[in-house]
Amino acid sequence: SIMSYNGGVVIAMKGKGCVAIAADRRLGVRGHTVAMDFQKIFEMGPHLYVGLPGLATDTITVAQRLKFRLNMYELRENRRITPKTFASVVANLLYERRFGPYFVEPVIAGIDTKTGEPYICNTDLIGCLNEPDDFVVSGTCVEQAFGMCEALWEPDLEPLDLFETISQALVNAFDRDAMSGWGAVVHVIEKDKVTVRTVKTRMD
Amino acid sequence: MGDSQYSFSLTTFSPSGKLVQIEYALTAVGAGQTSLGIKASNGVVIATEKKLPSILVDENSVHKIQLITPNIGVAYSGMGPDSRVLVRKSRKQAQQYKRLYHEPIPLSQLVRETAAVMQEFTQSGGVRPFGVSLLVAGFDDNGPQLYQVDPSGSYFSWKASAIGKNVSNAKTFLEKRYTDDMELEDAIHTAILTLKEGFEGQISGKNIEIGIVDASRKFRVLTPAEVDDYLAEVE
Numbered sequence: 163s164i165m166s167y168n169g170g171v172v173i174a175m176k177g178k179g180c181v182a183i184a185a186d187r188r189l190g191v192r193g194h195t196v197a198m199d200f201q202k203i204f205e206m207g208p209h210l211y212v213g214l215p216g217l218a219t220d221t222i223t224v225a226q227r228l229k230f231r232l233n234m235y236e237l238r239e240n241r242r243i244t245p246k247t248f249a250s251v252v253a254n255l256l257y258e259r260r261f262g263p264y265f266v267e268p269v270i271a272g273i274d275t276k277t278g279e280p281y282i283c284n285t286d287l288i289g290c291l292n293e294p295d296d297f298v299v300s301g302t303c304v305e306q307a308f309g310m311c312e313a314l315w316e317p318d319l320e321p322l323d324l325f326e327t328i329s330q331a332l333v334n335a336f337d338r339d340a341m342s343g344w345g346a347v348v349h350v351i352e353k354d355k356v357t358v359r360t361v362k363t364r365m366d
Numbered sequence: 367m368g369d370s371q372y373s374f375s376l377t378t379f380s381p382s383g384k385l386v387q388i389e390y391a392l393t394a395v396g397a398g399q400t401s402l403g404i405k406a407s408n409g410v411v412i413a414t415e416k417k418l419p420s421i422l423v424d425e426n427s428v429h430k431i432q433l434i435t436p437n438i439g440v441a442y443s444g445m446g447p448d449s450r451v452l453v454r455k456s457r458k459q460a461q462q463y464k465r466l467y468h469e470p471i472p473l474s475q476l477v478r479e480t481a482a483v484m485q486e487f488t489q490s491g492g493v494r495p496f497g498v499s500l501l502v503a504g505f506d507d508n509g510p511q512l513y514q515v516d517p518s519g520s521y522f523s524w525k526a527s528a529i530g531k532n533v534s535n536a537k538t539f540l541e542k543r544y545t546d547d548m549e550l551e552d553a554i555h556t557a558i559l560t561l562k563e564g565f566e567g568q569i570s571g572k573n574i575e576i577g578i579v580d581a582s583r584k585f586r587v588l589t590p591a592e593v594d595d596y597l598a599e600v601e
Contacts, residue, residue: 250466
């Protein structure tokens with residue numbers, strides 16, 4: 163299956179005035195692990211991040227094309243884009259390729275700097291938006307990730323607690339998946355700062 | 367735009383560095399019925415003369431001020447049919463923006479895109495510039511705004527402006543009367559007085575059109591009855 167050729171998983175969670183987005187670091191070619199430092203989460207603004215699990219070549223290309231559209235928006239409109247509007251841009255970019263899609267299923271996490279409102283969402287590979295209030299998951303171990311998030315997530319977690327929660331959810335989910343793992347990176351986005359941490363995990 | 371036989375532009379530079387076609391377009395605008403707009407602290411008003419060629423014309427069927435989005439309206443001076451083409455294009459651009467971003471288009475972006483269309487027609491093959499200047503009024507996240515767009519494609523944001531016949535008198539009048547803290551009601555009265563200055567004949571709700579947008583962000587054209595009420599207040 164194309165979506166599980168390279169492997170990988172991304173999850174995002176909402177907290178109290180903050181969001182967190184986390185991904186594994188593996189890049190594989192079917193069963194063969196080729197890299198343990200493959201970036202799947204990209205910064206699109208000081209408080210806006212997008213995770214792109216799926217086919218690695220599309221991860222890179224979609225990230226570049228999104229950045230292009232984002233830069234054009236910010237130059238034309240002379241303002242920062244909001245997470246909700248950015249999600250619409252992502253959906254539009256994916257639907258443009260409705261009959262020959264990019265094999266990524268993006269996860270978006272950010273904070274609207276005007277209102278301080280946290281925002282998460284994910285889309286399928288052809289741009290159908292899903293905007294829940296708790297958490298979003300995408301990748302080769304979604305079932306495991308859903309299970310972990312459902313069990314561990316609770317509303318209004320403070321940034322440090324959110325970090326612990328999302329890290330445990332991610333690590334224990336990808337430890338039950340052969341195609342994901344080999345390290346984890348977690349971004350915690352608050353109104354005034356972003357903290358990036360790499361998590362020590364089983365390297366298998 | 368234009369077929370292959372007309373792949374050259376009809377708008378070319380004169381030795382003095384002017385684009386004569388644009389100058390002529392501006393003359394066409396200057397011969398058109400007066401329109402004006404005033405930006406108040408809490409809204410924008412645009413008004414235009416609606417002189418019909420004969421008393422037999424059904425004035426209810428003529429709409430000079432038109433809506434582009436629920437919070438943006440436009441008035442014109444110059445050639446009516448040209449303005450209709452631009453209104454149609456602007457409406458489409460606003461909808462495309464909404465489809466892409468799921469957000470109403472900011473007024474400055476809409477004006478920029480409309481102006482770009484007008485500029486295209488000064489440089490493309492086989493077409494002539496638009497013979498209208500537009501006054502675009504709206505209320506968005508950046509507050510009330512009033513823009514003027516010319517046949518050349520240049521656009522300006524105004525506190526108060528007039529286009530068409532009688533501009534110099536109208537602008538002088540506006541300069542004297544405009545204050546930064548004017549409210550919408552005062553602006554409507556001032557707009558009516560300015561139109562009255564250069565009006566030939568008896569002014570009434572049937573031969574002028576007024577459009578307003580306030581903090582509710584709903585642009586609407588006043589009914590003739592409402593216009594008559596304002597006219598009575600101004601007397």
